[in-house]
Amino acid sequence: EEPQPQADSTKEGYHERTEMEPVLVTRTEEIEEIRSKLPAVAAEQRIMEIIHHFDVCVVTGETGSGKTTQVPQFLFEAGYCNNKQMIGITQPRRVAAVSMAQRIGEELNGFAKVGYQIRFDRKVDNSTQIKLMTDGVLIREMSTDLLLTKYSCLIIDEAHERSVNTDILIGLLSRIVIYRRQQNNPLKLIIMSATLRVTDFVDNSKLFRITPQVINIDSRQFTVTNHFSRRTNPDYVDEAITKVKRIHNRLPDGGILVFLTGKEEIERVVEALSEPNTRRTTPAVQFSSKNSCLEDEFMDANVDEEVVNDLDDFKSDEQEDDIEEGVDMTQERSSKKLKVLPLYSLLSTEDQMRVFEKCPKNTRLCVVATNVAETSLTIPNIKYVVDCGRSKQKVFENGVQRFSIKYTSKASADQRSGRAGRTGPGHCYRLYSSAVFERDFPQFMDPEILRMPVEGLVLQMKAMGIDKIDNFPFPTEIPNSSLKDAIRTLQCLLALDSEGKITELGNQMSLFPLAPRHAKMLLIGNQNKCLNLIIGLVSAMSVPNLFNYPSSTSDPDNVKEDEDKKESKLPVIQAQADVLQSLAAIAAYSWTPTSDICVSLSLRYKAMRETEELRKQLCRLVAQILAPDGVSTLQKQLSEPLNIPTPTQISTLMQVVAAAYIDQVAIRQHLVHPSEETQKLSVRQVSRTPYETCSGQVVYIHPSTIMKQAPDLIVYESLLVSSTDKVRMRPLTVVSLSQLSLLAKSTPLLTYSKPLGGVYKAKVYEKRGETYQESWVVPRFGFSQW
Numbered sequence: 001e002e003p004q005p006q007a008d009s010t011k012e013g014y015h016e017r018t019e020m021e022p023v024l025v026t027r028t029e030e031i032e033e034i035r036s037k038l039p040a041v042a043a044e045q046r047i048m049e050i051i052h053h054f055d056v057c058v059v060t061g062e063t064g065s066g067k068t069t070q071v072p073q074f075l076f077e078a079g080y081c082n083n084k085q086m087i088g089i090t091q092p093r094r095v096a097a098v099s100m101a102q103r104i105g106e107e108l109n110g111f112a113k114v115g116y117q118i119r120f121d122r123k124v125d126n127s128t129q130i131k132l133m134t135d136g137v138l139i140r141e142m143s144t145d146l147l148l149t150k151y152s153c154l155i156i157d158e159a160h161e162r163s164v165n166t167d168i169l170i171g172l173l174s175r176i177v178i179y180r181r182q183q184n185n186p187l188k189l190i191i192m193s194a195t196l197r198v199t200d201f202v203d204n205s206k207l208f209r210i211t212p213q214v215i216n217i218d219s220r221q222f223t224v225t226n227h228f229s230r231r232t233n234p235d236y237v238d239e240a241i242t243k244v245k246r247i248h249n250r251l252p253d254g255g256i257l258v259f260l261t262g263k264e265e266i267e268r269v270v271e272a273l274s275e276p277n278t279r280r281t282t283p284a285v286q287f288s289s290k291n292s293c294l295e296d297e298f299m300d301a302n303v304d305e306e307v308v309n310d311l312d313d314f315k316s317d318e319q320e321d322d323i324e325e326g327v328d329m330t331q332e333r334s335s336k337k338l339k340v341l342p343l344y345s346l347l348s349t350e351d352q353m354r355v356f357e358k359c360p361k362n363t364r365l366c367v368v369a370t371n372v373a374e375t376s377l378t379i380p381n382i383k384y385v386v387d388c389g390r391s392k393q394k395v396f397e398n399g400v401q402r403f404s405i406k407y408t409s410k411a412s413a414d415q416r417s418g419r420a421g422r423t424g425p426g427h428c429y430r431l432y433s434s435a436v437f438e439r440d441f442p443q444f445m446d447p448e449i450l451r452m453p454v455e456g457l458v459l460q461m462k463a464m465g466i467d468k469i470d471n472f473p474f475p476t477e478i479p480n481s482s483l484k485d486a487i488r489t490l491q492c493l494l495a496l497d498s499e500g501k502i503t504e505l506g507n508q509m510s511l512f513p514l515a516p517r518h519a520k521m522l523l524i525g526n527q528n529k530c531l532n533l534i535i536g537l538v539s540a541m542s543v544p545n546l547f548n549y550p551s552s553t554s555d556p557d558n559v560k561e562d563e564d565k566k567e568s569k570l571p572v573i574q575a576q577a578d579v580l581q582s583l584a585a586i587a588a589y590s591w592t593p594t595s596d597i598c599v600s601l602s603l604r605y606k607a608m609r610e611t612e613e614l615r616k617q618l619c620r621l622v623a624q625i626l627a628p629d630g631v632s633t634l635q636k637q638l639s640e641p642l643n644i645p646t647p648t649q650i651s652t653l654m655q656v657v658a659a660a661y662i663d664q665v666a667i668r669q670h671l672v673h674p675s676e677e678t679q680k681l682s683v684r685q686v687s688r689t690p691y692e693t694c695s696g697q698v699v700y701i702h703p704s705t706i707m708k709q710a711p712d713l714i715v716y717e718s719l720l721v722s723s724t725d726k727v728r729m730r731p732l733t734v735v736s737l738s739q740l741s742l743l744a745k746s747t748p749l750l751t752y753s754k755p756l757g758g759v760y761k762a763k764v765y766e767k768r769g770e771t772y773q774e775s776w777v778v779p780r781f782g783f784s785q786w
């Protein structure tokens with residue numbers, strides 16, 4: 001029996017309930033049947049009692065207990081949309097926002113208007129009553145409506161993930177709730193989280209003055225038996241394949257869910273398992289020979305080196321057969337087919353949704369997923385989990401990005417195994433030993449705010465009028481150094497003044513759903529006659545992983561001589577500006593927006609669709625700002641298909657890029673002798689030429705470059721570490737010394753120009769005869785001299 005409602009009227013923060021007319025919803029029998037089994041539905045009265053009487057609460061419960069799909073429906077039925085206000089739900093992942101909107105709409109059977117909004121896609125209008133969105137979208141909405149008056153309730157979902165945006169939202173909302181109460185238009189804030197790490201939000205007096213109410217949904221989680229491996233095999237991908245085959249061949253019915261770290265691994269497993277009657281068709285790939293440096297696809301060669309260690313039991317070289325251990329074998333063994341589906345964020349939405357399709361009779365479902373399936377999406381009928389115990393993590397250190405595969409946390413390993421116990425007792429096969437688990441897995445993952453650069457966030461907050469960022473109630477404070485870096489970058493872009501106050505330019509930049517540098521490009525491009533091209537370029541730069549050819553994903557230190565160049569089929573716009581290849585991509589796509597063109601040009605269709613979507617959105621925004629009276633004309637003009645730029649336009653584009661990345665310049669350690677200048681180099685030679693950044697770090701050009709020479713000065717987009725520990729830069733464009741000093745001194749391209757101040761000096765070397773001599777001085781960006 002459900003415990004009685006317990007909205008204690010003596011507790012601090014208790015309010016009398018506002019009377020509301022409930023909304024009657026009739027659902028299909030099938031849906032009612034499913035709902036009746038959900039723990040959240042059993043707890044409806046308890047949850048709603050608290051929400052009615054308190055402004056802030058925290059709802060926790062096992063993944064799959066029905067928090068995300070049910071709580072919005074409870075609110076809707078209770079009448080929280082009656083005054084034309086909406087119920088908003090945020091998600092850290094786009095996949096979840098879209099699929100949950102669909103599911104909630106289905107369950108509500110047409111009685112409510114359910115929409116969603118993510119950065120590149122929206123299905124919302126004036127009549128929307130329940131809106132799912134990514135946390136970033138809600139933060140943007142705050143810049144025009146700080147008190148979020150459109151919403152009667154806001155659910156911040158998956159708060160345990162501690163994404164930067166979720167953290168900021170909770171900080172901001174902790175104050176907004178108080179204002180809304182004062183204005184007699186209370187906002188209900190519901191923080192939802194899977195694991196019980198609620199102390200970060202609850203016992204944090206800086207965050208909530210009144211301790212939030214905590215409601216725990218007791219779920220009927222069945223027992224899951226964890227089977228550790230006797231030793232930790234570094235090639236967990238191969239091991240996962242073997243394990244799935246064994247489970248499928250030997251164990252009773254029930255879906256299999258495999259956790260891996262990224263697209264490449266997943267596709268390898270899907271391929272190996274999809275072939276009928278496969279034995280070991282995939283070679284045991286040597287990880288060190290196949291690495292990738294691309295954002296979503298990084299595999300670190302050395303990551304597992306420390307894995308085989310003294311803690312593991314070496315005696316049992318023959319790993320198995322633990323597979324039948326503890327499993328109820330009274331059921332028929334499987335003679336079924338295996339339906340294998342991948343699930344990761346780079347997949348198209350339609351493909352992602354296939355995991356929810358009904359599985360045909362006589363077929364066992366096997367989903368091979370990243371940690372998307374850990375808490376955001378619950379795949380029905382999973383009985384077996386195979387967990388590699390790792391996840392891909394993005395780390396920034398001194399401005400250098402590093403993607404590496406690391407052990408996940410104990411908390412997330414437990415989440416993963418929990419996926420096997422939704423519909424009955426389950427089994428989790430952990431591809432690591434219990435000793436490694438105990439010793440090497442951290443209890444929890446660090447919140448994202450401790451790992452990411454925050455300039456976008458700082459600009460957004462400054463634009464909202466939050467000046468003292470160090471006083472802001474973050475669930476976890478921004479590290480001092482990353483706050484300093486962010487302010488410095490924004491000052492360099494002239495978005496903040498020397499005191500850290502937001503400038504007019506900064507305010508304008510904050511209006512765009514873009515990284516500050518990209519917003520700046522738009523604003524300075526506005527002064528030149530190629531705004532449509534800049535919009536296209538910025539859109540392409542804002543979407544990661546446009547290109548599909550291996551050179552962009554393979555290990556920079558293992559590129560075969562010039563081999564990769566064959567695969568890029570885009571025309572080279574300007575051999576000194578890699579960045580313009582993205583423009584070439586969007587230009588081609590803008591004429592023929594089809595998946596065929598993407599295949600033939602080796603572009604990623606999903607990414608190109610997003611780029612084009614963003615381009616349209618930016619055209620609208622820019623037109624609204626520049627020509628409030630003639631929005632549609634200008635918008636139409638801007639969004640026409642893009643032509644390849646003329647030479648004059650090319651040089652303007654290169655300058656605009658340089659201006660926005662003015663603090664990210666690298667200079668060649670040894671300047672080229674004039675006679676060497678015209679010599680064509682191989683990719684390998686180009687990528688072996690040492691450069692030095694403004695802070696004196698030695699870096700090399702990423703071999704995905706189109707450059708055939710190693711120029712003196714390069715503006716780069718980002719730095720990343722490759723498997724040999726070399727720091728690689730993704731080049732954007734070449735700049736000339738005179739351009740650079742001009743940009744640095746007076747930033748003449750800027751709308752609000754202001755001298756950058758300071759004396760910039762750098763040591764460089766010139767080849768004189770056989771020796772290199774220190775000789776001349778170029779701009780160097782020593783911020784300490786400000």
Ligand code: ADP
Nearest residue numbers: 063064065066067068069070103356378379380
């Ligand atoms: P929680 O948020 O507590 O993790 P959810 O509300 O996401 O739980 O899931 C509740 C149930 O709804 C799960 O059993 C899940 O499988 C099911 N479900 C969610 N989305 C879909 C969908 N698109 N199709 C079918 N079932 C779904």
Ligand code: MG
Nearest residue numbers: 067068375376
């Ligand atoms: Mg959920």
